[in-house]
Amino acid sequence: MSERIWYLKRCGLFERLTPVQLARLESRARFRNFERNEAIYLPGDQADGVLLLSTGRVRICDFTSGGKQAILAFIDPGELFGELALVDASPREERAEAVVASTVVLVPGDAFRELLDAVPGLSLGITRLFGLRRRRIERRLRSLLFRSNRERLVSLLLDLADQYGKPNSAGVVIDIRLSHQDLAGIIGSTRESVTIMLGELQREGLIRIARRTIVLTNLQRLCDGVDVDPERTRGLLDGAFKPGASAPNHGQNSAPTGRKM
Amino acid sequence: MSERIWYLKRCGLFERLTPVQLARLESRARFRNFERNEAIYLPGDQADGVLLLSTGRVRICDFTSGGKQAILAFIDPGELFGELALVDASPREERAEAVVASTVVLVPGDAFRELLDAVPGLSLGITRLFGLRRRRIERRLRSLLFRSNRERLVSLLLDLADQYGKPNSAGVVIDIRLSHQDLAGIIGSTRESVTIMLGELQREGLIRIARRTIVLTNLQRLCDGVDVDPERTRGLLDGAFKPGASAPNHGQNSAPTGRKM
DNA sequence: TGGGGTCTGTGTGCCGCATCACAGTCCCGG
DNA sequence: CCGGGACTGTGATGCGGCACACAGACCCCA
Numbered sequence: 001m002s003e004r005i006w007y008l009k010r011c012g013l014f015e016r017l018t019p020v021q022l023a024r025l026e027s028r029a030r031f032r033n034f035e036r037n038e039a040i041y042l043p044g045d046q047a048d049g050v051l052l053l054s055t056g057r058v059r060i061c062d063f064t065s066g067g068k069q070a071i072l073a074f075i076d077p078g079e080l081f082g083e084l085a086l087v088d089a090s091p092r093e094e095r096a097e098a099v100v101a102s103t104v105v106l107v108p109g110d111a112f113r114e115l116l117d118a119v120p121g122l123s124l125g126i127t128r129l130f131g132l133r134r135r136r137i138e139r140r141l142r143s144l145l146f147r148s149n150r151e152r153l154v155s156l157l158l159d160l161a162d163q164y165g166k167p168n169s170a171g172v173v174i175d176i177r178l179s180h181q182d183l184a185g186i187i188g189s190t191r192e193s194v195t196i197m198l199g200e201l202q203r204e205g206l207i208r209i210a211r212r213t214i215v216l217t218n219l220q221r222l223c224d225g226v227d228v229d230p231e232r233t234r235g236l237l238d239g240a241f242k243p244g245a246s247a248p249n250h251g252q253n254s255a256p257t258g259r260k261m
Numbered sequence: 262m263s264e265r266i267w268y269l270k271r272c273g274l275f276e277r278l279t280p281v282q283l284a285r286l287e288s289r290a291r292f293r294n295f296e297r298n299e300a301i302y303l304p305g306d307q308a309d310g311v312l313l314l315s316t317g318r319v320r321i322c323d324f325t326s327g328g329k330q331a332i333l334a335f336i337d338p339g340e341l342f343g344e345l346a347l348v349d350a351s352p353r354e355e356r357a358e359a360v361v362a363s364t365v366v367l368v369p370g371d372a373f374r375e376l377l378d379a380v381p382g383l384s385l386g387i388t389r390l391f392g393l394r395r396r397r398i399e400r401r402l403r404s405l406l407f408r409s410n411r412e413r414l415v416s417l418l419l420d421l422a423d424q425y426g427k428p429n430s431a432g433v434v435i436d437i438r439l440s441h442q443d444l445a446g447i448i449g450s451t452r453e454s455v456t457i458m459l460g461e462l463q464r465e466g467l468i469r470i471a472r473r474t475i476v477l478t479n480l481q482r483l484c485d486g487v488d489v490d491p492e493r494t495r496g497l498l499d500g501a502f503k504p505g506a507s508a509p510n511h512g513q514n515s516a517p518t519g520r521k522m
Numbered sequence: 523t524g525g526g527g528t529c530t531g532t533g534t535g536c537c538g539c540a541t542c543a544c545a546g547t548c549c550c551g552g
Numbered sequence: 553c554c555g556g557g558a559c560t561g562t563g564a565t566g567c568g569g570c571a572c573a574c575a576g577a578c579c580c581c582a
Contacts, residue, residue, distance in 0.1 A: 062403050070406040072399060087392035093400070116385070123384045124377070130391035131348030137398050138333060139354070142323050144405045145331040145449035149539065179559065188406035190540060195560060212548085212559085410569065440529060451570060456530060473529085473578085 004031060007054035007105060010078045013125045021118065028111040034098040045092045047085035049108040053077050056102020061185065062094050071185040073133075074099070074176075080129065085109060144188060147226070152187040153197050155226050157207070161216050170208070171217035265292060268315035268366060271339045274386045282379065289372040295359040306353045308346035310369040314338050317363020322446065323355050332446040334394075335360070335437075341390065346370060405449060408487070413448040414458050416487045418468065422477050431469070432478035 005026050008014050017025065031054075034040055040051065040058065058075040072094055075081045081096060086109070098104075116123050143155050157174070165172040180194040187194075198214075201207045206222050208215045216222060266287050269275050278286065292315075295301055301312065301319065319336040333355055336342045342357060347370070359365075377384050404416050418435070426433040441455040448455075459475075462468045467483050469476045477483060 062406075064407045066407070068407050070403055072402065084392050084396055087389050087396070093396070094403075123388065127384060127388045127391060128348050130388060130395060131345055134391055134395040134398065135345055135348070135354070137395065137402060141333065141398060141402050141405070142331055142355075144402065146325045146327070146329050181559080191560085192541085192562085193539060196539095196562085199561080442529080452530085453532085453571085454569060457532085457569095460531075 004029075004105075007031075007103075008052070010054065011052050011080065012078070013080065013122060013129070016121065017115075017119060021115065025107070025111060025115065028108060030106045031103060032106065033101070033103045035101050036098060038098050040096040040098060040104060041082065041092050042095050043091070043093055047082065047089065047092050047109075049082075049106055050080060050085060050112050051082040051096070052080050052105040052107060054103050054105055056104075057099040058096055058102060058104070059099050060094050060096050069185045070188065071182060083126070083129065086112065086126065149187070149189050149193055150197050150200075151226050152189070153183065153194065154201070154222055156183065156187050157214065157216060158219075158222060158226070160214075161219070165216070168215075171215045172219060174214045174216070177212060265290075265366075268292075268364075269313070271315065272313050272341065273339065274341065274383060274390070277382065278376075278380060282376065286368070286372060286376065289369060291367045292364060293367065294362070294364045296362050297359060299359050301357040301359060301365060302343065302353050303356050304352070304354055308343065308350065308353050308370075310343075310367055311341060311346060311373050312343040312357070313341055313366040313368060315364050315366055317365075318360040319357055319363060319365070320360050321355050321357050330446045331449065332443060333398075344387070344390065347373065347387065410448070410450050410454055411458050411461075412487050413450070414444065414455065415462070415483055417444065417448050418475065418477060419480075419483060419487070421475075422480070426477070429476075432476045433480065435475045435477065438473060 005022050008017075008022055008025060008029070014022070014025070034056070041047075043062070053075050055077050057077075058081060059071060060073040060075065060081065062070045062072060064070065073081075075096075082092070085092075089109075116126070143152055147155065160174045160176065160178075161172045164174055164176040166175050167173075179191075180198070181191045183189075184191050184194045198207070198209060202209055206216070206218050206225075208217050266283050269278075269283055269286060269290070275283070275286070295317070302308075304323070314336050316338050318338075319342060320332060321334040321336065321342065323331045323333060325331065334342075336357075343353065346353075350370075377387070404413055408416065421435045421437065421439075422433045425435055425437040427436050428434075440452075441459070442452045444450075445452050445455045459468070459470060463470055467477070467479045467486075469478050
């Protein structure tokens with residue numbers, strides 16, 4: 001029980017709730033476990049609420065009639081998903097599935113709306129969440145529109161480094177295991193092409209692949225390949241900013257990631 | 262003066278403001294005219310507020326280093342744009358420019374935030390706006406990921422029919438003039454390819470092009486080409502649904518539009 | 523009512539990348 | 553510790569769609 005409340009508090013949006021509100025929320029939410037590859041919701045399902053991942057990892061995706069999967073996002077513990085249901089009651093357009101065994105909290109729509117009224121700032125938090133995710137998607141759209149396959153892959157690697165990267169002596173380690181198939185699903189390419197391109201990048205000394213994890217060994221040159229917003233690499237390209245020359249350093253919102261709510 | 266207030270009221274989000282609030286807003290907003298093709302803001306500009314289009318038309322776009330323009334959205338009178346500035350103070354990532362001579366209202370960030378606190382429901386309205394636009398972008402992303410050039414074009418035509426279409430005896434007239442270059446910028450293709458494909462579609466009897474406006478003469482067959490969410494075509498495909506036979510039909514949410522918040 | 527600028531139509535190469543087919547490797551669970 | 557299933561590497565082949573080039577049509581406005 002109290003463990004469940006702990007899961008709720010874990011979500012940045014809920015940390016300001018009073019104990020009473022938390023308890024009430026907990027009583028109205030449903031907890032459910034999903035095993036690896038199990039579907040959480042499907043396109044066409046009536047959307048009845050908002051979901052919060054407490055443990056595991058979730059993939060938001062979409063299958064074409066040809067059977068290829070497009071990956072729209074990954075969700076990590078503490079993050080909300082399926083939140084577009086707050087906008088209106090139209091059915092889900094995508095599929096959410098557990099990448100690994102996961103436990104998910106379902107918050108019914110009316111319980112959530114009740115909270116929106118009661119908790120000052122929550123509404124603003126949701127708006128920001130929407131805004132941040134939208135910005136991310138718009139970036140991806142732009143990157144998809146007129147870039148070559150290879151540029152999209154490099155761009156993706158930089159994004160992943162941003163979200164999951166652990167700097168280290170050899171470079172930035174991307175601390176999440178994705179198959180080439182997954183990578184292809186994100187950039188809209190094929191498994192084979194991804195394999196080839198990763199090989200090329202490694203041969204060129206830009207990355208290193210060891211035991212199925214990718215290390216970015218030369219961020220600078222990777223960025224050069226894509227005409228990339230240097231802000232994307234945040235702290236990673238440590239002190240290397242030239243004050244006058246390069247980017248306007250908008251990353252002043254200095255939180256290490258920018259997501260996390 | 263009172264004409265200016267009228268412009269403000271035109272925006273659905275503001276219609277609930279009291280006269281006092283409206284007047285205050287009007288005093289803090291700046292009105293400005295832009296001529297055809299003039300830039301309203303540029304990538305890198307410090308975002309200082311939200312913009313409202315009162316007359317004209319605005320294009321949100323982005324230029325690749327190769328000089329190709331990606332079109333992210335069109336804005337019609339009464340619509341808000343540049344609203345991602347509400348999320349944080351990071352600079353703009355895209356370019357907004359007037360398609361035709363336009364007049365724009367600039368609402369400073371603090372004035373807007375003040376309203377957000379004062380006007381119940383406004384915050385919710387913004388959240389919904391974000392959500393709706395995000396949903397639209399996610400659809401576009403999906404359509405970009407694994408569809409052929411032609412499918413993307415057809416899908417775009419259906420979307421346009423959805424937004425700007427006027428049904429008529431011959432079919433659905435798309436009541437907005439876009440050059441082939443523009444269409445290409447939206448679907449991530451080239452001007453020449455669009456020309457060719459439109460020719461094909463016309464030869465196949467799916468559309469008709471007369472004096473640079475496009476008429477969709479056979480919605481049903483157009484939809485067949487794309488594995489399209491039938492909901493997208495709203496009332497346009499009037500009663501023609503065959504209950505048992507056709508597509509997976511998850512569009513059981515029979516609300517005629519789904520947009521218009 | 524022209525005339526210049528923008529938009530549309532069409533052809534020809536060529537290259538990126540999807541597809542198919544199959545071999546080799548990893549890795550996890552029993 | 554071993555076997556089977558998932559993942560990775562690589563080649564052959566074909567096609568979609570882009571780049572470039574130019575001709576004709578349209579349209580606005582001077």
